[in-house]
Amino acid sequence: MKQSGILQLTLLGATGSIGRSTLDVISRHSDRYKVFALTANTNVDAMEKLCEQWQPEFAVMNDESSATQLGSRLRRKNIRTEVLSGVSGLLQVVEDDAVDCVVAAIVGAAGLVPTLASAKAGKRVLLANKEALVMSGKLFMDAVRDNNALLMPVDSEHNAVFQCMPDSLTAHHTSVKMTNSEAKSGIKRILLTASGGPFRTWSAEQLRDVTPEQAVNHPNWDMGRKISVDSATLMNKGLELIEAYWLFDMDIANIDVVIHPQSVIHSMVSYEDGSVLAQLGNPDMRTPVAHALAWPERIESGVEPLNIFDVAKLDFEQPDLDRFPCLRLCYEAISMGGTASVVLNAANEVAVDAFLESKIGFTDIARLIEQTLNAATITQDVSSLELILEADVTARTITNKCISAMH
Template sequence: MAKTIAILGSTGSVGQNTLRVISENPEKFRVTALAAGTNADLMIEQWHEFRPSHISMATKEAADRVTSALPDTVNVVWGKEGLEEIARDPESEMVVSAVVGSLGLRATLAAIDAGKTIALANKETLVAGGELVMQRARERQVAILPVDSEHSAIFQCLNGEDRSSVSRIVLTASGGAFRHYNRQQLKDVTPEQALKHPNWAMGKKVTVDSATLMNKGLEVIEAHWLFDIDYRQIDVVIHYESIVHSMVEFKDKAVMAQLGTPDMRVPIQYALSYPDRLPLASEVLDLTKVGTLHFIEPDLERFPCLAMAYEAGKTGGTMPTVLNAANEVGVERFLNGSIPFLGIEQVIERVMDAHNPVPVRDLETVEEAEQWARKLAREMPVK
């Protein structure tokens, strides 16, 4: 019987790749519900191909447009409440959490409370509320399967291994669009330049995060929660080719790595089919053609966002929430042209400096810290 799946963020990069995997395995997977932002036209196309019973859009206008184009039998909702409704969809066994930003936190918690298996592509969920999410998942005995290529790689390397034998994990990073730029060059980069990732096809926010190395910083915090590992045991290396997706070093100094061509369908399909593996029509990795693999240490002076993420994670409490919210606003301001590229890190640093972190006791604590950080980040002057 086909596994039933709901997708939060179906019109985004991960969402569309998830639907590609499902379309390539119609006997294995069936879509029951979809949620998206404001791209009504693409949602209508997705409904015609996959025929989900339930749809949610970010705004009433987008929902009305979808409603007018589809049969009355389709339940169309909207807003944050609609997103949570899709997360709790009674027909689905698994929820793919692929919305962008901290918007995914409350919906992911709703899916966990409903007993759904979570395929997690929304790293901000664990950055903003990792303690809440992992505690709730343990209480409900819900599995959280990573979809990010790096965390999927770590997950695969740890299969069948004693977690106490792990010495460290190593997350690889492409280095983003500006990996060879100096600080002077970084002052003048444009949004158009930042959105040209050398290896991966991703959404705008993730691509800019990759260019600042904040994406890797967020992944460090995500790895801390997913694998219950100390920050001192999480390293990052720049790996230009994006062939080695991440590595695990064990106490005996053996290192296990997961390799493959850059194709998001691989970790997505593994999460959907776990513990099984399914065939995938993807490019075969030929190391003789790749020839040389490069690995270098990240330069934290050129790209301080990674250092700030480590600092936020080690500080704990609401500091990662504030880091994430300030980064989201900083990226928005850069993309709309109101601040320069290096202004992103200025916004984050100043908001973090102004924050007095408190323990994360509940969702309201997280949301209050996030709202405070967003307000300050929008108002923060940039040189």
């Protein structure tokens, strides 16, 4: 924290679900946090309101014409926020020396460049944008370590794992300590919990007829559309598996996915001596956001305390990789290594968009990802951002061709 005691924050993806949760938490702590910059893609109406409320130094719209619109609306209202656009605008507001903390909450691959830049700029990075880490893996973790950034997981499962890790491991920069195998001794397994999504009990036949409206209606969490579909296919859990692999430097064989429909336990860590530590709470993203903002301190988040008597029962099940092949494909992508995770992520993003636009069915999502993984050339060299972005673009072209061939 700065001398003034106020942490300056850039919020990437301010108009989204994680963006809203973050602003709700910081609205309770104006003595600790100041909004330096807010960013979005095209949602000018929401950004106008946020700029009026938060009066940030900068607002960035990724889309240029949205930036022009926002700029003229703010000028009419005499709001002094400077409006920037595109990737250059996003980079400017994460790299600025005045910024202490970047909340990476853009959805999908679009978040990779600014999220990686915030690690390179040595910021406190609150990572919600799991796709960025899935795509860039080692490159991202090296950037965190080499530039003394502090990487705090916001995904509720990874934040829970972080909370269940011994202090000796998390006392400094997460990634640096996680790669210290000596410090890690004692930890046997990570148990990543998953709600199982809205179709946990549905048969393979029923899954074929799932509509976008049904898929975005998650039983426990209120999230953006893309992650809601990912939760329904279990792709979200697969992406989280890859995220945990990089964040905690853990062999994939030692990470279990546990279906836990109540979403009360957000994940667990199992130790050598037989202890299993779990983090529990109501399913509300303001808890991990508040934890990641304030760690090693604790601050109020606005989340109702968990009433353990209301919960009463906790269930656990094995995931079904036949009905939910996206999870299986994530295991396969990890074992392929190199650009496979980039290809998997790109194919998923294209397929989920097509599903949300009712161009393909729910079960086509996994089929398209598999086809793309089979058709793409997987290379092991992922040592630069350029190589990663190239693999992403190529995979998108393949998936789009597969979709065209279906019609």
